[in-house]
Amino acid sequence: MSYINADSILETIDMIRVHHLDIRTVTLALSLRDCCDADVKIAGEKIYEKITRYAKNLVAMANEIEEEYSIPIINKRISVTPISLVGESCKEYDYIHLAKVLDKAAKDVGVNFIGGFGALVEKGCTRGDIALIESIPEALKQTERICSSVNVASSKAGINMDAVLKMGQTIKQAAQLTADKDGIGAAKLVCFCNVPGDNPFMAGAFHGYGEPECALNVGVSGPGVVRAAIESLPEGTNFSDMANKIKQIAFKITSTGELVGREMAQRMNLPFGIIDLSLAPTPEIGDSVAGIFQAMGLEHAGAHGTTAALAMLNDAVKKGGIMASSHVGGLSGAFIPVSEDAGMIEAASKGCLTFDKLEAMTSVCSVGLDMIAIPGDTPADTISGIIADEMAIGMINKKTTAVRIIPAPNKKAGDKVVFGGLLGEAPIMNVNTLSSSKFVQRGGRIPAPIHSLNN
Amino acid sequence: MQENKSENKIIITVYGADRIGIVAKVANVLAQYNVNIEDIKQTIMQDYFVMFLLGDISKAEKSFKEIKEAIQKAGEELHMEIWVQKKQIFDKMHNI
Numbered sequence: 001m002s003y004i005n006a007d008s009i010l011e012t013i014d015m016i017r018v019h020h021l022d023i024r025t026v027t028l029a030l031s032l033r034d035c036c037d038a039d040v041k042i043a044g045e046k047i048y049e050k051i052t053r054y055a056k057n058l059v060a061m062a063n064e065i066e067e068e069y070s071i072p073i074i075n076k077r078i079s080v081t082p083i084s085l086v087g088e089s090c091k092e093y094d095y096i097h098l099a100k101v102l103d104k105a106a107k108d109v110g111v112n113f114i115g116g117f118g119a120l121v122e123k124g125c126t127r128g129d130i131a132l133i134e135s136i137p138e139a140l141k142q143t144e145r146i147c148s149s150v151n152v153a154s155s156k157a158g159i160n161m162d163a164v165l166k167m168g169q170t171i172k173q174a175a176q177l178t179a180d181k182d183g184i185g186a187a188k189l190v191c192f193c194n195v196p197g198d199n200p201f202m203a204g205a206f207h208g209y210g211e212p213e214c215a216l217n218v219g220v221s222g223p224g225v226v227r228a229a230i231e232s233l234p235e236g237t238n239f240s241d242m243a244n245k246i247k248q249i250a251f252k253i254t255s256t257g258e259l260v261g262r263e264m265a266q267r268m269n270l271p272f273g274i275i276d277l278s279l280a281p282t283p284e285i286g287d288s289v290a291g292i293f294q295a296m297g298l299e300h301a302g303a304h305g306t307t308a309a310l311a312m313l314n315d316a317v318k319k320g321g322i323m324a325s326s327h328v329g330g331l332s333g334a335f336i337p338v339s340e341d342a343g344m345i346e347a348a349s350k351g352c353l354t355f356d357k358l359e360a361m362t363s364v365c366s367v368g369l370d371m372i373a374i375p376g377d378t379p380a381d382t383i384s385g386i387i388a389d390e391m392a393i394g395m396i397n398k399k400t401t402a403v404r405i406i407p408a409p410n411k412k413a414g415d416k417v418v419f420g421g422l423l424g425e426a427p428i429m430n431v432n433t434l435s436s437s438k439f440v441q442r443g444g445r446i447p448a449p450i451h452s453l454n455n
Numbered sequence: 456m457q458e459n460k461s462e463n464k465i466i467i468t469v470y471g472a473d474r475i476g477i478v479a480k481v482a483n484v485l486a487q488y489n490v491n492i493e494d495i496k497q498t499i500m501q502d503y504f505v506m507f508l509l510g511d512i513s514k515a516e517k518s519f520k521e522i523k524e525a526i527q528k529a530g531e532e533l534h535m536e537i538w539v540q541k542k543q544i545f546d547k548m549h550n551i
Contacts, residue, residue, distance in 0.1 A: 004496045004507045008549040009468055013538055068519055069544040252548045259547040323551070 016071055019224035020287040021253065023260050024280045025075040026062050027200035028055050029207040029215045029273055032081040032116075036089040043090055044101040051078060051105040051114075054214055054270075059110040061267050065260055073260065074422075077113050078106060079205035079217070084119035088128020095132050099139035099146050106145040113188075115147040115205030120195070123157040123445070133166055137173040140185035147203035153193035153391035155398045158448040164391065165440050167191045168384030172407050175376070179409035182417035187339075187371065190404040191387050193394030198274045199330040204367075204402060215273030217330065218261035221280045222253040223341075224287045226313070230295040242296070243316045250277065250320030258325040276330030277321030278366055279313075281341035283424035289313075289334055290343025301344055302353030310334060311364035331400060333366020339419065339426035340371050349427045363393050368402035373417045373426040376409040383407060385436030388446075396449055463513040464542035465490070467526060471535035473504035481508065481537075484529045488522045489515045504535075509542065 015021040035046035059076045066073045080086075080102070087098050099117055106114040117139060119129040136148050150167060153159035171191075175183030190203045197208015200217035207215075229249040230242060237245075257275045265272035281289045290301035293309045314333045322328050336358065338344045347353035355372065362368040368390050374383075387403045394401030408417045411428050418425040469481060478495070485492060485508075494509040515522060523539040530537030 003464075003494045003509045004466070005545070005549065006496055006498065006505070006507055008545050009466055009507055010500075010505070012545055012548055013468060064520075067523065068541045070538055070540045071544065251551075255547045256544060259543060 015222070015225045015252070019222070019228045020282070020284060021222045021225050021256070022072040022074050023218060023257055024221040025077050025200050025219040026058070026073055026261070026264055027077045027079050027205055027217045027219065028058050028270070029079045029198065029200070029211060029217050030054050031207055031211065031213050032086045035086055038089060038091050040087070040090040040092060040094045040097055043086065044097055047086065047098065048101050048105045051080070051102070052109055055109040055111065057268055061264055065263050069260065071256060071260065075113070076111050077115065077200070077202060077205065078109075078111050079200065079207050080114065080116035081207050082116055082118045082120055084126070084129045084132040087132065088126060093128065093131040095135035096139050096142060099135070099143050103143035103145050111145070113145050113147050113202045115149065115202050116207060117146045118149040118206055120151045121160055121163045122151050122154040123160060125160070125163060133163070133170055136170050136189060137177045137185060140174050140188055141177040146188065147205065148189045149192060149195065149204045149206060151192040151195040152387070153395050155194055155395050155451075156448055159193070159388065159391045159395060159446040161388065161440065161446055162443050164387045165384050165443070167387055168380040168440065171383050171405065172380040175407045176409055182411070182419060183376070183406045183408045184419050184423070186406040187404065187419055187423050190402050191391070192400065192402045193391040194398070194400045196330055196400060200276050201278065201280065201331060203404060212271060214270055216261060216265040216268060216270045217273040217276065218257045218264070219276040219278060219280060219330065220253050220257035221282070221287070223279045223281045223289045223292055225249055225253060226279060226317075227288070227291045227295045230292065239312065243312060246313060246316035247320030250317045251324045253277070254321035254324035254328070272327070274327045274329030275325045277317060277325075277328055277332045278330065279317055279334045281335060281337065281344075282422055283340055283342050283345065285342050288341045288343035289336055290341055290347055294343065300350070300352040301347040302357050306357065307360050307364055310336070310361050314365055331366045335367055335370060336361055336365050337371035339373065339417070339424040340422060341424075345424065345426060348429060355429050355431055359389065362390060362401055363397060367400060368394070370402065370404050371406070371423070371426060373406045373408045373411070373428045374431050375412045375428055376407050377412070378407045378431055379437070381435070381437040381440050382431060384440040386431070388440060392446070460513065461543055461546060462541060463511055465510045465512055465519070466540050466542050466545060467508040467510060468538040469506040469508070469530065469535050470503050471533070473499070474533070477504065477506065477533055477535065480529050480533055481506070481526065484525050485510055488517055488525060490522060
């Protein structure tokens with residue numbers, strides 16, 4: 001009996017070399033709760049020592065596995081305990097110092113991003129939380145590799161509108177302080193509702209409470225593979241068969257991620273955490289979630305039917321992926337970032353895809369309004385209004401939603417921002433210019449919703 | 456049973472324009488590195504020669520990386536594209 005299955009081998013190689021199948025990220029998740037200290041300098045030393053000790057082999061191991069399976073592992077990253085928790089035991093808060101320590105640790109172990117410079121404030125803020133949030137713009141300006149996330153709402157706690165108001169201002173300031181780079185600070189800052197504590201993807205990765213001391217989490221990718229699978233179907237294939245095809249391919253993608261994750265974890269002597277089976281696009285041609293919509297039969301992302309297409313895609317990916325791994329977690333769905341997806345960039349540039357349509361799509365995708373550039377003169381209160389809407393979608397639908405928007409300094413609708421690399425580029429999209437000020441400035445909390453009478 | 460461990464199995468995929476000596480050259484490298492050939496399959500697909508080779512590296516003294524580099528060097532000399540991968544990726548991806 002032959003051991004060689006030529007079709008399987010060629011299919012796998014094609015997925016990698018033609019359709020951009022890759023492991024998007026291996027993320028070392030690490031608790032820093034034992035690094036608290038009354039002296040911020042000592043806390044910083046403990047943080048640096050712990051991160052560099054645990055992550056010293058992360059990049060080398062990832063490279064070794066990449067070599068053995070010939071599958072690219074694009075990013076190696078670290079997520080840590082929300083730094084508001086670690087830093088608030090200090091007598092004098094100095095979150096900028098801690099941000100610099102994290103940045104240096106990330107640089108020294110060779111990872112491109114470290115996530116967790118954030119806070120969980122869905123019900124209210126501690127003094128440390130407030131100090132951290134206020135330090136975010138400066139921290140993002142002074143560092144290169146820090147990613148920041150703040151959870152401001154949940155289905156159980158409601159929406160912390162004080163935090164939403166503050167985050168509108170924080171996002172605006174983060175963009176302004178990095179005006180020389182098109183406001184890239186805001187591209188590394190995200191607000192969440194129902195944030196998962198085991199997400200390996202940036203900018204929202206952090207090591208949540210209830211998580212172990214450390215874990216190795218993996219995020220896969222593969223929009224190009226899904227698109228190719230749909231295109232391989234006979235024209236006019238019905239939705240049931242198309243959904244099945246997506247499930248099959250999602251299984252294959254996720255199995256590969258699981259293999260890589262388990263191998264990495266074993267070699268680094270860490271517990272395997274989860275695999276996040278999100279379809280993460282890149283700005284490269286052929287690696288686009290918008291391209292999947294076109295393969296499904298829509299003229300472009302943004303056409304009527306896009307929300308239904310996304311809903312089906314998201315669900316089929318989960319159903320196929322969950323069979324392939326014992327531990328699926330994180331965000332696990334389809335991402336729809338604008339600047340990081342060539343098809344979405346094109347759709348937005350042509351005016352096919354509007355801000356409002358994107359908002360509708362977030363009610364069925366895995367995350368939310370992601371990497372959307374808006375005019376630099378958008379008032380902070382309007383940004384808070386955008387956040388409030390998005391948080392409401394997550395809160396009511398018991399799903400994760402997020403906002404990562406960039407009010408690009410000195411740019412107006414029709415202009416373009418260019419971040420380069422995986423962050424890509426984006427046209428500036430119009431937002432509604434009606435005022436949200438009086439609404440978002442009321443303060444307090446939007447109460448948690450009723451969890452019955454689901455109509 | 457070190458030999459039967461799936462992590463010791465590698466799949467070598469070679470493709471490009473057909474010519475004399477492809478199998479011989481790759482097999483020669485494998486012999487040098489003490490890699491046992493367990494199965495070979497070859498075909499022509501869309502005018503291209505494609506060869507698959509299942510090898511066992513459990514008796515090899517050099518590392519996977521060194522073996523891979525040597526095979527890829529042979530591929531460059533043959534002007535063929537060569538992929539060298541641990542077999543686990545195919546087993547995992549295509550089996551429930």
